[in-house]
Amino acid sequence: MSKILVIVESPAKAKTINQYLDKNYIVKSSVGHIRDLPKSNHSISKKHKIISNDEKTNHIHKKDKKLSLIKRMGIDPYNNWKANYQVIPGKEKIVAELKILAKQVDHIYLATDLDREGEAIAWHLQKIIGGNNDRFSRIIFNEITEKKILKAFKHPVKLNINKVNAQQTRRFMDRIVGYMVSPLLWKKIARGLSAGRVQSVAVRLIAEREQKIKAFIPKEYWKLQANFNTAKNEEFQMEITHFNKEILNFSNENDVLQHIKLLKQLTYKITNSETKIINIKPPAPYITSTLQQAANIALGFSVKKTMMIAQRLYEAGYITYMRTDSTNISQEALKNVRNYIIKKFGNQYIPKFPIIYNKQNSQEAHEAIRPSNVILSSESLKGAMELDARKLYELIWSQFLACQMPEAKYELTILTAKAGEYQLKSSGKILKFDGWHKILPNKRYKNHRLFDVNIGDNIYLKNLNPSQHFTKPLSRFTEALLVKELEKMGIGRPSTYSSIISTIQERGYIRIENHRFYIEKIGEIVTDCLKSNFSELMSYNFTAHMENNLDKIANNQAEWKQVLNIFFDNFIKQLIEAEKQPKEGGMQLNKMVLVSLNCSICNRRMGIRNGSTGVFLGCSGYALKAKDRCKKTINLIMENEINNVFLNNQYNNNINYIITNKHCQKCNTIMDNYITIDSKYKFYICGNNPRCDGYEIEKGQFYIQENNYSNVNCDKCHIKMEFKIGRFGKYLRCINCNNARKILKDGNVAAPTENPVPFPELLCEKSHDYFVLRNSSAGIFFSASTFPKLRETRSPLVEELKRFRDRLPNNLLYLTEAPSTDPEGNKTIIKYSRNKKQQYIVSIKKGKKTNWIAFYTNGKWQETKN
Secondary structure: OOOEEEEEOOHHHHHHHHOOOOOOEEEEEOOOOOEEOOOOOOOOOHHHHOOOOOHHHHHHHHHHHHHHHHHHHOEEOOOOOEEOOEEOOOOHHHHHHHHHHHHHOOEEEEOOOOOHHHHHHHHHHHHHHOOOHHHEEEOOOOEOOHHHHHHHHHOOEOOOHHHHHHHHHHHHHHHHHHHHHHHHHHHHOOOOOOOOOOHHHHHHHHHHHHHHHHHOOOOEEEEEEEEEEOOOOOEEEEEEEEEOOEEOOEOOHHHHHHHHHHHOOOOEEEEEEEEEEEEEOOOOOEOHHHHHHHHHHHOOOOHHHHHHHHHHHHHOOOEEOOOOOOOOOOHHHHHHHHHHHHHHHOHHHOOOOOOOOOOOOOOOOOOOEOEOOOOOOHHHHEOOEOHHHHHHHHHHHHHHHHOOOOOEEEEEEEEEEEEOOEEEEEEEEEEEEOHHHHOOOOOOOOOOOOOOOOOOOEEEEEEEEEEEEEOOOOOOOOHHHHHHHHHHHOOOOOOOHHHHHHHHHHOOOEEEEOOEEEEOHHHHHHHHHHHHHOOOOOOHHHHHHHHHHHHHHHOOOOOHHHHHHHHHHHHHHHHHHHOOOHHHOOOOOOOOEEEEEEOOOOOOEEEEEEEOOEEEEEEHHHHOOHHHOOOOEEEEEEHHHHHOHHHOHHHHHOHHHHHHOOEOOOOOOEEEEEEEOOOOEEEEEEOOOOOOOOEEEEEOOOOOOOHHHOOOEOOOOOOEEEEEEEOOEEEEEEOOOOOEEEEOOOOOEOOOOOOOEEEEEEEOOOOOOEEEEEEEOOEEEEEEOOOOOOOOEEOOEHHHHHHOHHHOOHHHHHHHHOOOEOOOOOEEEEEEEOOOOEEEEEEEEOOEEEEEEEEEEOOEEEEEEO
């Protein structure tokens, strides 16, 4: 029988599929993309910074600059979007192996994922292997089970070039924006900045939310709760809701006290009692966005972590494809889940007919995310998947069962009472039938049954409890809330939410504190500049419209190069305008707000400056010519970071913070508080800086050395260490050798840093560098010797530490006593447990962690199960 090559993108997926096929099939992995546009520096080269006044020279310069840009981007928008795809560095061996195998087989099946990215990988594989297209077939499946895999091979399809073109269109547009706007930001605002077509819009969402929070003015209001006794001396509460048939709003304390005087003199009587049944429908099965939100809220997983774990569950065959915006469920899956519910919970927990969920405008004809086999619970995965994967599977499994169970029924009772012109209300709710809550209990719900009172009964006022409240601003985005907002606005698609959120975190435009997004000042400035000069690109509607265009391309309803041409023509016009001088309508420069503090070097005025590294004070003499330039700067540290206010869970919605914090006298926006690095000045800077130049300065000694650290000695020379505050917060520095140790957010002093141990015998895989052993607060690890310039890292093998035992410091020698292999002969590696704050070992098999681990306890290594 002829040999057949099957190519997938993941080694784990290849392993799962291989067990369903006979020996005539060779299953190989491309390990993701094998070709891409070239990677290069976005910045403008030095030769392009010199602009000649000579018209002819300028013309040559512009032509040269355009050619250089096209070369760096790898696409030519001026030449029918010709692309320069290249083999990704490090993938040469894989490509060579696939080409050799392709010559030895009669047919090639491309079994990459069924979304656009998977279709593009399949297309690149076909292009780079080459040969007759008839040798290639495309197979698609949304779950990796034996039945689905074998069915897919019986019904191969042609490569969907429309999906490929949609993926290319997205990639080209993102490339254009990133490579053509980023240099402009370097020139106009600060070095090291970048822009992205969708990511910049996501940053805008966070920036505008922050502006609304800072501009928010709380309004005071009061509530009035009344405690009553029934004739049987039973206590219950009611709320005063109306006065003279108007909704009652207590605006201040005097207002509520006046009403209390009147209420104490009245007689209260029950005027109405209404009881009704409320049916709560079960939730739809998960799609990508709702799974990301649920995992973030219920499990605390980041969007990136959720998608990584879901990918592993899919590739192992436990769940259906995890990138989908469809809530469809196959007839076979509906039949299986209904049978399972009847068997486990009984007939009363199954509706008469299957519940159908339809989500309009879903991108692909996929299914919802569900278990491949509903009989498998998360306990069944023990030993096969790690704990976090089992937690996520449990979430998916429970949601899938719940979506096909009957409505939960509650009995709601509403009591109405009257006293003079006042109306009071109280409500109670009890569960009558749990329905889908059988599998997904409502943890926030508690039975609240009202006492048995009848219409016309008198009730007796016991006391009145007024309470002060303030209106609250919008809450800051969590990852879950941001995904929800992106989906609602049509920005991005299921497969892009993870990369969008990861990218905006990496760019330094936002920071995460207490699981919430905070915009950095430089992020606000970049957002404002892009909104002013690239209004179409930064428009929510335009971004959503472009997503619809990509859908049309994928469905063969639009021509991809025409979409790109329209986009590029409009973009170039905006770029040309933005490159002009500010007085000519071009992008504004990152201006400085001068303050009443003089430079200690040249006596010129200092100014508030915003850079990619944060807010700082800089001498106004920096703008002068080189010979007169003054580069004096003073670092500013946010007072909240020094006080660790962000650790307080109430900070995000703490209305007292908004009320008590200073507001700008010019625009009434909340001011940000900064301390100079020498602790001699406190700066109150308008939250709208640099749009608003409001600021205030206080002089004094705001932070002195803390006594908690007065007895800490240097770990290198044993001399006393001094408490300091630096750019990145609190730390200790040795007065003798300048050795520094960071003070962590919990107040503890970070472990001493150790000099890296060189291992020139162990070469890096991605470069010509070698590994060194580093010890950090997250345990030991191997990194490239030139880290962080080269960021290649990995966990050390126990056998490697045993081999070079003589190089290790004494505190790490115990690691060489660990087993080099597990009982099955798999090699062991060193990992670090953040919960237990200690090193442990875990075995690996074919690059993946197994279920075998061991901890160093009571002076010896003890095996356990994960």
